[in-house]
Amino acid sequence: MTDCYDEFNLEDYADVEPLPIVTGLKDELCQIMYSEEYKQLMGLMRAFLSSNELTPRAMRLTARVIAVAPAFYTAWNYRFNIVVAIAKDRLDQEFQWLDEVTLNNPKNYQIWSYRQALVENLGQDLTLRGDLPIMDMMLDDDTKNYHVWSYRKWAVLHFKDFTHELSFVDKLIDRDVYNNSAWNHRMFYMKNVSPDDRTIDEEITYTKNKIELVPQNISSWNYLRGLYDHFKPETGHKGELLKFAGGFIDALDLNATADSAESLPEIESSYALEFLASEYATEGQLQRAKNAYQCLALKYDPIRGSFWNYKITTLEA
Amino acid sequence: MQLLKEKHIAYVKSLDSHTDDYEYWLSEHLRLNGVYWGLTVLCILGSPETFDKDDVIAFVMSCWDDKYGGFAPFPRHDSHLLSTLSGLQILATLGGLDNVKKDQLKLSQCLKFISSNQLEDGSFQGDRFGEVDARFSYNALSCLSILGELTPEVVDPAVNFVLRCYNFDGGFGLSPGAESHASMAFTCLGALKITGKLHLLSPEQIDMIGWWLCERQLPEGGLNGRPSKLPDVCYSWWVLSSLAIIGKLEWIDYEKLTQFILSCQDEKRGGISDRPNNEADVFHTVFGVAGLSLLGYKDLVPVDPTYCMPYSITATFQKYGLY
Known part of the structure; x- marks a missing residue:
């Protein structure tokens, strides 16, 4: 008998009658004309799904079907059942096969839920280390791939291993300071490792440095505000931070009411201005908050004009 | 530029006759979803009868999973929550819901599939x-x-x-802690x-959510799904419907977004693509058209932002918590 991981060979299936699609309909939704290979494969697949044969050749068939139609999740589910039945002591090889499929299908997400099912159900002896190479490789190639990040978060929690995350995220933020996925993962990390006050202060300094590098970056500003809200809720954003944000809008006089976009100077960061506006609003410096929102509506972020005007009405309420 | 209604109707209609297309068959795993998207385009454009109602209902029922309950995206595939919703949406839209609701076995199987x-x-x-x-x-x-x-x-x-x-x-992620994403x-x-539970979000959270959502609009008018990503027509739906649900739709620049969606139309063959000059597909077509309906574009059937179905259909759903 041939092995689960051998090449797919049509001759192994000579005894199987491919099942046609039967919907009991004559309608156009089901009239088919597609490539011979695909037709043959899917016919076989339907036959196997119906007989539920859990054998090496069934496993080879799923590999072939997945290579042709990687998003066909029923084939993945079937393969999972086969692995559980006949190959659960060969996880190394399964992951090797899966890594290859992963590299060939970066946008597919069945891969990651399949990986999760393997790890969760069969991977008692595994560690995060086994997952790192493929995750790192995929995120190196597509640094904002949502499914890889989601899986990474799941895996880190599953293995309770946070030791690689901060240096990994550092590297990605160094490479692209606008990478919102990396900033989000950083917050996920911070919230899960219960950092002490000193670590949070260092983290605030780190974030400010990144903002100074690129002041017009919503991700780093959100992260900074998130740090304060989550770890220093009682301090608020006062004092030093107001000065920090003020540094990016030097040229703007918030004590004066703006009447036209033309009269307003260039500033380094509209997010700094947003931040200041909401701080002033909280502190009761309503005129300054209003002026700031007006400037956003007029010049620095006009596409959200109605939002900024709404913020002004909340001040007047 | 105008909305090319007739072209889009013809485009959706043509999808069924493209069954010799290899790509079409690769999408078996999304077929029921695709039928829902196409049908909803037709409904919003005021042409639901373009599909043969009985044929579509029969196809939906052929996707029923006898073993586990629920709908698969295609006959003999496994049922899934995604395709089960599409199946029920299509049945509701076409008045065929009794195929499940009035069939005791199917109904109990379906409820069991969902709750399990x-x-x-x-x-x-x-x-x-x-x-x-x-x-x-x-x-x-x-x-x-x-x-x-x-x-x-x-x-x-x-x-x-x-x-x-x-x-x-201020956004929502796929699971607790996952990156915020418009969808x-x-x-x-x-x-x-x-579930009638919007009040569990505080007014401050609602404002914050509204801010995150309108922050998705780029200066050229289109919406992205996450910060620092490109605009894409499908986010016209994910973002607009969200804003409509929390009653903050006006925080978007209507005019600019309308122009962006219209600029993604295939003027020759109909259909809407993710960005200007890309290839159209039914997914972007429905979310573009539904987005325009939310923006109040003329002569479109009003769409319910919570269900992405015509209001005339969703008005018949029993409201939870109010009976």
């Missing part, structure tokens, strides 16, 4: 293989709502999970709206 995929923390997996995603919470709750079968046993833990997907930046704002807010 709810996990201890209130989240839902898409099927028994364990992929968890806030989308599936929306799917499950929307299915139960369409069937008029929502119960506190399912709703309360489900809502709990959805609220945990709210993020520090997840729709699924989470939709889930809360369906």
